[in-house]
Amino acid sequence: MCQPVRVSASVPAPPVCVLGLGLIGGSLLRAAVRAGRRGWGWNRSAPTVDAARADGFDADTDLVAVLRRAAADRALIVVAVPLPAVDATLAAIAEHAPGCPVTDVVSVKAEVAAAVARHGLRDRFVGGHPMAGTSQSGWEAGDPDLFRDAVWVVSADDGVDPQIWSQVARLALDCGAVVVPAESAEHDAAVARVSHLPHVLAEALALAGAAGGELALGLAAGSFRDGTRVAGSAPTLVRAMCEGNRDALLTALDETLAVLNRARTELADRGTIADLVEAGHDARRRYEQRERWTVTGIEPGEDGWLEKLRDAGRRGGVLRP
C-alpha cells in the first residue's frame, strides 16, 4: 500500500486560536476560516483588533480571555508573535490554556523549541514555519491566499505527539500550503542558507552600490535590483530572523566567506573566476530543476514514522492534501 500520508481526511480539525494578527497570523486566520475552520485571534494592539473585527473576524486584545476560550474549546493555538515576544506568550499559554495543542509560525525553530521546553509545553507543541511573506506587514497586508502552494515546514522532532503533528500539518494543508517535515535544527540550517544568508548578502550588496554614489546607482540594472530587493525589508524583521538563527547563519556565512575569499585569490592571482562561476551556475540549475514529490505511505505514529518523514523531507518530499 502506497497511500499519501493521511493528515487531512481523518485528522480532527479543532478551532484555531491565533496569537498575533500581523501578516502571517492575520493571513492564517483568514485562510483557516475560509477553509471552514472556526477561528479567533488575539493582538495586543487595539487598532489591529479593530481592523480585524471590521473585516468580520473574531478578535480581542484580552489574552487571558482568548486563552481561556481556547482551553474551553480545545483549540489549536498558533503562536504568531515576533520572536522576542514568544517567551511571554508561551508563559501565558502554560498558565491559561493547559492541555491545548500548540504550534507556531516563527521563522526559526530551534530557539522556539527551547523556549517551549522551558515552559513545560514540549508534549503538546509541534513547531511550524510557513515559508511565505511579502515586504509588507500588519493585519492589513494579510491575504488568505498567502500560503497557496507555499512550503510550510512542520517540525518532526523526536518525541512529538503524532496526533498533534497531524493536526498542525492539516492546518497547513487547509491554508493551501504543502508540508515539508524536518527536524528543527535541520530547518534552521536550511533557512540560514536560503533565507537569512540572502538577506545578509543583499544588505552588503546594497552598501557596495551606494558607496559608488549616484553614478553607480544610476547604472544599476536588473542584477543589482534583484540582488538587493530584500534589503528593502524592515530592518527589525531582518534582524529578528537573522539574529534568531545566529549559529546556523554563522555557519552558512563562514562557508560563503571562504568561497568568496577563494574566488578573490583566483581572480587576483590568475585573472579568473571560472571555478566560482561554473559551480554557481550548476547550483542555480539544480535549484531551478528541483522538484517536489509527494510523500506517501507514512502513518504518523507508526513505527519509525518520524525518521521516515525526516528522510523524505531531506530528499525534497512534501505532504499534500
Add this chain to the structure above:
Amino acid sequence: MCQPVRVSASVPAPPVCVLGLGLIGGSLLRAAVRAGRRGWGWNRSAPTVDAARADGFDADTDLVAVLRRAAADRALIVVAVPLPAVDATLAAIAEHAPGCPVTDVVSVKAEVAAAVARHGLRDRFVGGHPMAGTSQSGWEAGDPDLFRDAVWVVSADDGVDPQIWSQVARLALDCGAVVVPAESAEHDAAVARVSHLPHVLAEALALAGAAGGELALGLAAGSFRDGTRVAGSAPTLVRAMCEGNRDALLTALDETLAVLNRARTELADRGTIADLVEAGHDARRRYEQRERWTVTGIEPGEDGWLEKLRDAGRRGGVLRP
C-alpha cells in the same frame, strides 16, 4: 540659456556598421534601422548572418568587405563582439576602415580603451556601454526595444573628439536609451559595484543553497530566487564581464568582504547584525529613490565640456533626446 545638450537634432547620423550580431549588436542594428538609420552588420557565423538576412537585415560574414563599405560610406562602426575578440576586430578596423568613427558596446571600458590606443584608433573612438541585456543571447534573442529607457554610458575620456562623442550619443538616443557621460575608469568602478559584484554574490549564494541539499533548495523562497537569478547567466558571459574588469571588481569585492567580516564578528560576539542591516536598508532606499535628471546647457566641444559632462554624470544626470 539652459537648453538640453544638443546631440540629437543637429548631429549627423551616418550609417551604422555593426560588428557582431549577438544580443546587443543584433538589437542595436534592429533599433537603429527602425529609427530610420541605414545600417548593416557583420558576424563570423554564417547561421547568424543567415538569420539576420531572413529577418530582412543587411548582413555578411566577410569582415573586410563590410569594413570597406563602412569606409566608403563614412559609417559609424560599432564593435559588438565579445571582449576576447575586440583586439582582432580593432586591428581589422585600423587596416580596412581608416577614418571611420568607432564605438563599442562592451561592458568594460578601460580595457577596450587601452586596446583602442594600441591600435592607434584613439582619435576616432568613443566608448559606449548600453546597460541592457537578458539572460538570453544570440541574434534570435535580439529586440529593437531592448534599449528603451535603458542607460547607455558614453565615455567622456580626455581627448575624445566632440563630434564623434555627439554621434555616439545620438546613436544611443536613437535606440531609445538615455545617455550617461562618464570616464572609462569611473564607469568600470561603478559597474564593478552594481553589475559584476552582484554576479559574484549570486554565484556564491547559489552554492550555499545547493550545499544544503534538497531540503534547503525546497525551502528557498523569493529572497533566494531573486538573489541567485543572475547565476543562471551563461558562465562564459559572466566570466568575460568579471574577468575583464578585474581590478575594479577586486576593489569592490574586498570592500564587501570587509563589510561581511565585520558583520560576522558582530553577530558572533554580540549577537547582532544591526549595523549591516540598517546601513543596507538605507542604501537600498537610496537606490529606490534615485532620480535621473536631464543634463542641460553643455555643448560638446565648448570650453570644459568633458569635465562638465563627467560632473553631471557623477550626480545622476542623463542626456535625453
